[in-house]
Amino acid sequence: MGKFGKAAFAAVLAAMVATSGAMTGGVRAQAPAQAPAAAAPATPPTARVGAAPLTKADVDAWLDGYLPYALQRGDAAGAVVVVVKDGKVLTQRGFGYADVASRKPVDPERTLFRQASISKTITWTAVMQLVEQGKIDLDRDVNAYLDFTIPARGGKPITMRNLMTHSAGFEEAQRGLNSYDPAGMPPLGAVLKRWTPTRIFDPGTTPAYSNYGTALAGYIVERVSGMPFADYAERNIFARAGMAHSSFRQPLPPSLRPLMASGYLLGSGPAGKFEMNSLSPAGALSATGADMGRFLIAHLADGGPLLKPQTEALMQRRTLGIPGLNGMALGFYEQNINGRRVLSHAGDTLAFHSQLWMFPQERLGIYFSMNAAGSDKVSGAIRSDLLDGFADRYYPAEPRDGRVDAETARLHARMMIGTYNKSRRFETTFLKVLELAGQVKVTSDGEGGIRFTPSAGLGGQVRKWVEIEPFVWRDATGRMRLAAVVENGKVVRFGLDSSPFMVFEPVSAALSTAWLTPALLLSLAALLLTALAWPVAALVRRRYGATSPLSGTALRGHRFTRAFAALAVAVFLGWFMFLQQLLSGFDNLGGQLDWALILLQLATPIIFVGLLGLSLWNAWLVWHGKRGWLARLWSIVVPLCALVLLWVAIGFHLIGFGLNF
Structure with missing residues (x-):
């Protein structure tokens, strides 16, 4: 390409x-x-x-x-x-x-x-x-x-x-x-x-x-x-x-x-x-x-x-x-x-x-x-x-907008706040992982209006939406409208005015990128540090002629956990590189990269489940041994990071088999 x-x-x-x-x-x-x-x-x-x-x-x-x-x-x-x-x-x-x-x-x-x-x-x-x-x-x-x-x-x-x-x-x-x-x-x-x-x-x-x-x-x-x-x-x-x-x-x-x-x-x-x-x-x-x-x-x-x-x-x-x-x-x-x-x-x-x-x-x-x-x-x-x-x-015409009182506008703006996903989406295949960057957020402007950042204007400016009727907003500087459907006091979907073939619906809290994306990034950073600490510590000990304080089962738990932490980061990086290549051109969407997809689908459950199991075993060894507070703290951090990766992999279908997308 x-x-x-x-x-x-x-x-x-x-x-x-x-x-x-x-x-x-x-x-x-x-x-x-x-x-x-x-x-x-x-x-x-x-x-x-x-x-x-x-x-x-x-x-x-x-x-x-x-x-x-x-x-x-x-x-x-x-x-x-x-x-x-x-x-x-x-x-x-x-x-x-x-x-x-x-x-x-x-x-x-x-x-x-x-x-x-x-x-x-x-x-x-x-x-x-x-x-x-x-x-x-x-x-x-x-x-x-x-x-x-x-x-x-x-x-x-x-x-x-x-x-x-x-x-x-x-x-x-x-x-x-x-x-x-x-x-x-x-x-x-x-x-x-x-x-x-x-x-x-x-x-x-x-x-x-x-x-x-x-x-x-x-x-x-x-x-x-x-x-x-x-x-x-x-x-x-x-x-x-x-x-x-x-x-x-x-x-x-x-x-x-x-x-x-x-x-x-x-x-x-x-x-x-x-x-x-x-x-x-x-x-x-x-x-x-x-x-x-x-x-x-x-x-x-x-x-x-x-x-x-x-x-x-x-x-x-x-x-x-x-x-x-x-x-x-x-x-x-x-x-x-x-x-x-x-x-x-x-x-x-x-x-x-x-x-x-x-x-x-x-x-x-x-x-x-x-x-x-x-x-x-x-x-x-x-x-x-x-x-x-x-x-x-x-065909000019004078606008005929109404207004909603300030208290009601603030209440409705608060009801709209949240993370949403559009109905036109990848739902059952691994491309669902693109939602990690694709879910959208509605926020309040603090003045009774809302902000919905994806709908920028010609100059790239963020639109400010003003409520003109109950649960109907208009762009304050234009004519585009946004309206919500409310059932039992909750917003169940909303749409924008220009393309009535899609809606936005609230994302479940379990898969909301409002918390999941930062949690994923922090987990990957922590696992990378975990993996790097192993060779760095070995080099430092070699430099000063020190020996490892660990031996036997404790040493094996320590090393296996760090090895699988490195593999888990590598697998996630592999998915990133695969998606980047897959989406880089039409020529990659006809099955040319199926070999890489199959390898990732095989490696992901083995590495992620393996990391969780090994990190829990290592945590048991740490807490039953004579280890310092930092080692004990980190023995808890690593399984939590493994859980986040496994949750993302399951929720966004990185664990699963199939070549359709």
């Missing part, structure tokens, strides 16, 4: 494990106690005082004043923006370079961008086409359409509606997801059958974003239609919408390859390779900005050539969400702003970062994509500010 792949993949996956900065969602069978207010109204305000004219000239002038500076400041390469209105292209613009080395400019009509998860909107459109043909039932067990079985959980099967709202309950999966090598792209059915990710939530109860779930829907499209997914998309979506420069094929067809933009981690850095996705219906689309504009036009025209009006209306209907926040439709999710209802979907590879927005009532759509992540992951903030700036300029 080159410098691009190692740095980029580690950064993106680490961000996903920790928090992508703007996550939300949630669904409950009934309204929670002390429920937040309903979501933003679908009916837009009539007053448009100060609105700029929505014309090509004005939009172009506004974009010229925003994007070139934003791209330069964020060290990005290029971008494309398309705005459609009332069935026509209002404007489509390219900024910066499709290829930096050759200074090739971005052309909205001819430059292809990788769409990543925006691909899902094509998949969901295909599903809805088959729904309106009566070939797929949204509420039928998906096993009826498959040639393998997805087990039920909680006595309930998965339905297509669950898949379209990311509420099937799958945990996150990464093995074999991406590759730079076409040989690493087996047929879709083979990928899905190799391993079904564990379902960690009952269907329909908890949104947990899932690439596997979307790919499963794409495979159902293949089986019901009788043709490969890429063929189906070309015949029934691209051809009907006029998307001549779009493809799910990996690698791209020869006619499209010269049009593909280069992707970058930084605009000033090297170009990366073409990123391929084995779960192709979830993330393999390549398309021009102009083609994505045509796709938006079709959906904004009551389905246009793609869907019947009643099917489009069903697809756009809010389906689930935490009250007080934006929610999920079927495939799209809400991004309501300034009293206007907006449906959206984003997509991110290592290098390409895209988003589309639809204002259904205004019959307006916006598509945006960048071919570089930029410094400090600036692509996400640029997208967010693009929507905010557009809405404030052309």
Whole structure:
């Protein structure tokens, strides 16, 4: 792997494990106690005082004043923006370079961008086409359409509606997801059958974003239609919408390859390779900005050539969400702003970062994509500010926030304090250990507000959240909201406003990194000192001609404990190095490091259990011998450290066998 792949993949996956900065969602069978207010109204305000004219000239002038500076400041390469209105292209613009080395400019009509998860909107459109043909039932067990079985959980099967709202309950999966090598792209059915990710939530109860779930829907499209997914998309979506420069094929067809933009981690850095996705219906689309504009036009025209009006209306209907926040439709999710209802979907590879927005009532759509992540992951903030700036300029509205009295605000802030984990997570595999750096904390600002550090703004500043309704907070300097679900006087989950396909839930005290991470670091430091003290003491004795005060069984207990302390630190260091290498590039996620994983899975229980047993034996020997107070104290410290390591290994699945992740 080159410098691009190692740095980029580690950064993106680490961000996903920790928090992508703007996550939300949630669904409950009934309204929670002390429920937040309903979501933003679908009916837009009539007053448009100060609105700029929505014309090509004005939009172009506004974009010229925003994007070139934003791209330069964020060290990005290029971008494309398309705005459609009332069935026509209002404007489509390219900024910066499709290829930096050759200074090739971005052309909205001819430059292809990788769409990543925006691909899902094509998949969901295909599903809805088959729904309106009566070939797929949204509420039928998906096993009826498959040639393998997805087990039920909680006595309930998965339905297509669950898949379209990311509420099937799958945990996150990464093995074999991406590759730079076409040989690493087996047929879709083979990928899905190799391993079904564990379902960690009952269907329909908890949104947990899932690439596997979307790919499963794409495979159902293949089986019901009788043709490969890429063929189906070309015949029934691209051809009907006029998307001549779009493809799910990996690698791209020869006619499209010269049009593909280069992707970058930084605009000033090297170009990366073409990123391929084995779960192709979830993330393999390549398309021009102009083609994505045509796709938006079709959906904004009551389905246009793609869907019947009643099917489009069903697809756009809010389906689930935490009250007080934006929610999920079927495939799209809400991004309501300034009293206007907006449906959206984003997509991110290592290098390409895209988003589309639809204002259904205004019959307006916006598509945006960048071919570089930029410094400090600036692509996400640029997208967010693009929507905010557009809405404030052309659809302004006065804020209508309420306030909660100071005493209640302080009480609710205290209720929110804690450590949380997101629903999109690794739960049953060894990658759960990434939670040691990935759990998030909510704190009080001491003034009745809360702080939630992962959701930083464009300048990297920490947001301060002010309570505007019971258990609904808004960013004090912006418009993003955060809302909690409270049951029996306790916060059971909360979400952020921008992505209603995930929630945050309290972490059990036993696995909370609030205490576990510092305990682990202290334990490793103490065991390292224990291991180093053995040779250091031996060298000192040799230097001064002294002999060891220990002999026989006491000496053996002393030496074995220190040897296993060294081995335990080495095993943990081995896991760290393995994870670093595993996550350094796509090429390591297809089983290339299985040998190292097997060795670590064999060594971990032997060394950690051995250390605990030997340190307890040594403590018994110390306390039954004539040893000083320091030796007695340290004989207790070492077993406690061993217990911490063993607890981490068990709780985060470093002890266990299996090659899936």
